Amino acid sequence: MARNSKECDQIIHEVNKNKVKLCICHNQLFLPTVLQVKKIVDSGNFPLTYFKVSVRESAELIGAPSWIMTLEHGGALWETGAHAAYLQLHFLREVEKVWAIGEKIQNPLYDHFIVMLTNPSQTIGVIEISWLAKKEEEKFEFIDTKGRKIEIINYNFFLENSGGKEKNLLEGFFKDQKQIIKKWTKFFLTNMSNRKLKGCIPQYILLTEFFKSIRNDTDPPVTPEEGRRTVRLLEYIEESLSKNEPVNVNKDL
Template sequence: MPDKLKVGIVGCGAIANIRHIPAFLKLKNQVTLQAVCDKNEELATNTARKYGVPGVYSELSQMLAKEKLDIVDICTPPQIHAPLTLEALAGGCHVVLEKPMALKTTDCDQMIAAAQKHNVKLCIVHNQLFYPPVIKARKLVAKGAIGDFIGMRIFMSDPRDEMIMRKDYWVHKLPGGIIGETGPHPVYKSLAFIGRVKNVDVQASRLLEHPWAPFDLFRIDLEGEKGFSSIVISYTSSRRASTIELLGTEGALNIDLLSMLLIRQGKNQSMKPLSLATSALGNAARIAGGVMGNGLSVLTGRGEFYGHNIIISQFVDSVRSNHQPPITAEEGRETVRVIEMIVEKLKTLGGANT
């Protein structure tokens, strides 16, 4: 094992520049950012110049041939995850790639087999599992802090002026359309609590006028081995929101992923005015304290709010120490399997690409 692992980035868009590359740069004692690759040569050149990366390529095959890379990080749209991953694995590189792992479970199976064949690691970036309140919530549920786990509710709202209103955005060409890009996040968060999904039910509607996206409001119900998950995803609001409610026999956990807050609720309190007021004041104090603490962490640079730093650091450690990556390819495949189930339901509603 070399002193520093050589890393190549494939795809130089926003997610690479904002999340992945900075995460690797934080590991400068363990890795060297050796090369970047993008079909858009100008984008690749600008990214390389910005971060002082020596190698610039427009084709993965060129990068693999000329650079002795240990890790390839794939940050492209998911339509090309599978072929790029297979090429990198065949080149003997460990691979970390953005969600979703691929568009089909059959592609995932090929990727898993290739990683095993070439004895390299494959990790999927399910970054929101590494948000601090989600990490804490998983520990609390595991130790029975809210009693027996019953199920969960997830709400996500993406501003309508981002993906949904852009006719030429690549997300609209995914199976299921825009849900194929955003959907993996609530799915993998659900799987972390409810286990393997047995049944899926989907409702969808369109509130805005955009013929390239048949639906902009989704209700997805997942029945898992350990409980249920009810997911609502909206692309019609003017603001962003992302919350999780975890329900148990002895209480609940409420998570706000934008403010990175977790509030633990006990059993139903008395409906008497004094009891309700006391509970409300307590929650308000916890929210205010959490927001202030998180704000200070952001200002001082001590906070970890997006999960990429943690998952990439743990992936590098798994390569160096030869242990299981933080998110396995099998976990990535399970998320893709559930997305496929959702897409099949959307087809019956007349709103899924084939």
Template sequence: MSKIRVAVVGCGSISKYRHIPEYADNANVELVAFVDPIIERAEGYAEKHGGKAFADYKTMLAEIKPDAVSVCTPNALHAPVAIAAANAGAHVLVEKPMAATDEEAAAMIEAAAKNGVKLMVGHNQRFMPPHVKAKDLLKTGIIGKVLTFRTSFGHPGPDAWSIDGAESWFFRKPEAIMGAMGDLGVHKSDLIRWLLDDEVAQIAGFVGTVDKDSDVDDNANCVLRMKSGAMGSLVASWTYYKGEDNSTILWGSKGVMKIGTHPEDQVIIELRDGTVERYKTGEISTNEKQLSSFVIDKFIDSIVNDTTPPVTGEEGRKSLKVILSAFESQATGKFIDIN
């Protein structure tokens, strides 16, 4: 089979650490184009991996006609680039949050369907070994019915992670649209939906700027009620200056499951009868320690085998809707019903 010709649009940190190296390591992929308005960045990758550098994605799509496109741009451009790529007949992998609005997400799904191409959203939390193990254990009913939960994702912020540091687009509202919630909160809304096989029915949230010199949110603290009745909290923060937290705790009728709370034992189960089970699954990837995201391989597998991508546009849209509803709650001071 001929290789899948992939173009990467946006050559910032997520491309540098995840998309480009993971495509380069995939035997089914040929990297054919790199796009960035700072053309030198695109040229650097083209020199290293082959392919051609572009400053503009429309020119690239017309000239290269790639089989697949990774959309790694600022959030405001996710929908326009993804829709243009789908209309050019390319499969699309888009970073999270998939879009800036629910209407954009719907338009992206429609464009992919109309053009017969795949659309996948880069929600990598689903593929991290501790989360995969946790879901397998939950299916056995080991902690009984999940009653309450806390899921949290915080780190010192994009100033430490982004290729542009404190000057990053992450802090500019027209490009970022949203801050910590779009960067980290949407990961957690996706994770909790997937882990519990449940949908968020209601949300209330405090979403605001506590410490960063920016007009986007640097913290969010939300309460959620799931359709099953389970209640919990979702936290996203760019001000965990002492270090990253990417943990989830589930309290069930028979015991508690702790995920990502211990450096060696990534999943811990403590049952009401005194039993304790500890699992070493492999770590959760962090900004300091970049492990495979599995996202690229899963996306390419879905193209090679013509299967449904593991995180569809519809799934990305549901996880986005939770975050958008938290902003609505902050603006109105009310609980927001979702769907």
């Protein structure tokens, strides 16, 4: 993975010069739950106004080597934040301002930080990453202009909340029970199945689409230019963290 946008430009130049195809492994874009939400958002029936990616983990939990938390390799921002960055770009499409705050609690680089993104459509994106957790937890939260909410928990739990007011206490009770049953049913089905195999589904979809693009001579599912946008957004987040102030995004994103 390129560590700055200049390296991305060099890679893109070589790809174009040698007329080869390069696909960037933004695998979380191909999670079945993420594909489902993207279809809902793109339908126009869920005008997105807020999208939050929250990840709690640690280097030990994900098996990251100690050298990850060095300046050269970027730490939690570049290891975990890269996924959050391309997800935000996927749903927000454009970003015009970045505001990040964080702390270096147990590591020489930021290990707990929050990022706020704004775009011209007045959609707010939020990234919260903590590398201080004792248990892994990933949560994607989508809210539309009508207050309806969709949540993806630990990549596989898909929960919807219409945002409508229940007519009475009994209706609210049954609605809550339905959500709980749905969540736990999904939990047991997930844990009874082969989790390693399930974790390969996004990669399988991505590779299938990439092979299809090679056969049809079309753009890969994730282009090098999209990879560059992710790296550039990470650079803006780094700048905001170091300055401890909002940063305006230029047209190079």
